[in-house]
Amino acid sequence: MESANITQFREGSVRGFLHRPDEPGSAGLVLTHGAGSNCRAPLIVAVAEAFCSAGLLVLRCDLPFRQNRPFGPPFPKTAAEDRAGLKDAITALRDLGCTKAFLGGHSYGGRQASILASEDPEVTDALLLMSYPLHPPKKPDQLRTDHFPRLQTPSLFLHGTKDPFGSIEEIVSALGLISAPTKLVSIDGAGHDLARGKFDL
DSSP: OOOTTEEEEEETTEEEEEEOOSSOOSEEEEEEOOTTOOTTOHHHHHHHHHHHHTTOEEEEEEOHHHHHOSSSOOOGGGHHHHHHHHHHHHHHHHHTTOSEEEEEEETHHHHHHHHHHHHOTTSOSEEEEESOOOSOTTOTTSOOOTTGGGOOSOEEEEEETTOTTOOHHHHHHHHTTOOSOEEEEEETTOOTTOOTTSSOO
């Protein structure tokens, strides 16, 4: 059962849950999931609750690909639709009164958020990128960083030291491609799901 301060949110293409803080401020966060998950994932819920406790209005939402089918990864051809969904979610957050709107996501969700920000620098004030999928496991030559040099948005990266989608050293190297301010928080012993402490954030 959802907490009293968490309500379902449905507006246009945006579907998810809204976390309202007891003492709301002017900032909000759109938070979304990875390729194999949805907005009910324990990590996404835990992060939403943590930011809500800090006074942010948080909208955790399902990307369009997940709305269209409950299981399975996204198709590459629908990535632009997922980014459009993220932009709609940010707009919804601003319509709720947020003068500062942040965009965050886990894995695929974070990747699409960062691509969107590189395409439209005004879309968000900052990025929260959890377990950025730098490359497919065991394929370090297939980097997903083409858009990094165009990224002008301050970005916070959370990354586990045992993530097969990119080592800490590889992430540090990739951050050198970004001209905007970046910060990396490494989580010792955590894998791609950041589950070292069962999301004790």
